[in-house]
Amino acid sequence: MSKQYPITVSSWTLGDQCKFEDRVIAAKEAGYDGIGLRAETYVDALNEGLFDEDILAILDKHDMKVTEVEYIVQWAEDNRSYEQKYKEQMCFHMCELFNVKQINCGLMENYSVEHTAQKLKELCHRAGKYIIGVEPMPYSGIPDVAKGWAVVEASGCDNAMLILDTWHWMKAHQPIDLSVLKDVPADKVVSIQINDVWERDYAKSILRDESMHDRLAPAAVPGPGLGCTAEWLKMIKAKGIKPNAVGVEVISDAILAKGIKEAAKETFDGAKAALAEAWPEVLED
DSSP: OOSSSOEEEOGGGGOSSSOHHHHHHHHHHHTOSEEEEEHHHHHHHHHTTOOHHHHHHHHHHTTOEEEEEEEEOOTTOSSOOHHHHHHHHHHHHHHHHHTOOEEEEOOOSOOOHHHHHHHHHHHHHHHTTSEEEEOOOTTSSSOSHHHHHHHHHHHTOTTEEEEEEHHHHHHTTOOSSGGGGTTSOGGGEEEEEEOBOOSSOOOGGGHHHHHHHBOBOOOSSOSSSOOOHHHHHHHHHHHTOOOSOEEEOOOBHHHHTTOHHHHHHHHHHHHHHHHHHHOGGGGOO
């Protein structure tokens, strides 16, 4: 495993229809250092009849780690559902079980910076020793780095940080330029996720559909998409960001239709090529 920055196949990259051990095997054979798990994916493993000790045994058997936990949502609501409260507690449990330090979080609802920051502060208090990684997404209530950082900074919490994703960055039409991060301390970015994007956006009203069905594998040069991954990674490296995980989040119906082993291989190979050009130290043991 990469000692500093484990290359991680994010949960959605391998879909939600495979058995837990098949997910682990596909990731290992492709070359990944770690796997990401959503709370739902963890519950799916339990519903296979696995207990926590069985899950840990499978990971140990294949020399694989869980290095990414997600996804807390609707945390800015005044009256949160029991489903969301329980999902949040499940994420805390997963962090404890797998020794993961950060939880990926998103927020679809749009509130003021002040309200969102207060609710983030409350979430960070509940999280305790775990880091809450806020992920800006262009179709969400935190659409870009500017609002994401404003919320994180205003929360005043040491364990409130940002997660940066190539796809969301590009679809928010932010330039690949350090000026976007000028106010963000490097140590307030907890992890990153990489992929490539189509040059032409889906219509704004269905942009989330593109995000959830039609991303591209990371690329060092233009091909089907922009080939922006390597340049984006160079910016992240130049900023001095040291991510807890380098997630490869390629949510793609077309890639997943090839099977989880091929999806794991295609996405890892793309990530490896982009990292080799932009940040080869990540590939070192």
